Amino acid sequence: MADKNHWHPAFVGATEWELKKNKKDLVFESEHYLNKEPLRVDMLIVKKTPDVVIENEIGKIFKGHNLIEFKGYDDSFSIDDYYKVVGYACIYKSLGKHVNEIPAEDVTITVMRNSYPLKLEKLLKKKGIYFEERYPGIYYITGNVMFDMQFIVTSRLGKEKHNVLRILRKNAERSDVEKFILEAKLAKDKDDLQNIDAVLQVSVAANRDLYEEIRKEDDMCQALRDLMSDEIEKEVEEGRRAGQKDAIVDNIKKMMKNLQISAVQAMNALEIPVSEQSKYIALL
Secondary structure, X not given: OHHXXXXXXXXXXXXXXXXXXXXXXXXXXXXEEOOOOOOEEEEEEEEOOOOOOOOOHHHOXXXXXXXXXXXXXXXXXXXXXXXXXXXXXXXXXXXXXXXXXXXXXXXXXXXXXXXXXXXXXXHHHOOOEEEEEEEOOEEXXXXXXXXXXXXXXXXXXXOOOOHHHHOOOOOOOHHHHHHHHHHHOOOOOXXXXXXXXXXXXXXHXXXXXXXXXXXXXXXXXXXXXHHOOHHHHHHHHHOOOOOOOOHHHHHHHHHHHHHXXXXXHHHHHOOOOHHHHHHHHOOO
């Protein structure tokens, strides 16, 4: 559970960053609840107008209602996970205010994961379901499917267009990190800056040695200082102190374990301001 919550805010931020050119055309909802029970998808993206053209490759498949599922670096994606996300789409489709308000043809599913699901591909192939690479690292799932669906392998995405998703993994490539830092430095929009902050927290935590090397270079170091808040800067400098946790982080973990709730729910119960929650999630 901790790993899931650790990566989730960064993937949300990265996805919004990827689609920032169409930000005015889309509605982004993180952790969209499918009903009153704790059943939710990681992200819902709704098109404001049906005919809008999404510029980014990851959004080419998008229709009116688009469900996104993120997987952390070490998370698997099994045949059961496949049917779970399809089930999410079925539930979402069924929750319209009147019959067939949300047509199945207007719903898509996107799964993001670091590595290619070879075992899943073999199992689905037996059922007449196939993976077709439409763009580098972006595979459309075709054949005997209920909804249009794509599987995004972040480690295989093109370097020129998708460095923000490529750095959300362990052993990120230096060129991807440096390119993202230089691009992000130009951002002025408040939402973009928050997304950058969330991405960097996770990328730094997963690649501390790489960021330490980058910080030794004057130009890159200054760019990092311009992007990173004081809290993240402090985390980078002290990040190698294994096992160092404050009382708040311990309380969050205890509540998550004892009450079987998410990190966000635990932090809300502890009345931790939303503006401060991301730094604690990075430490879980």
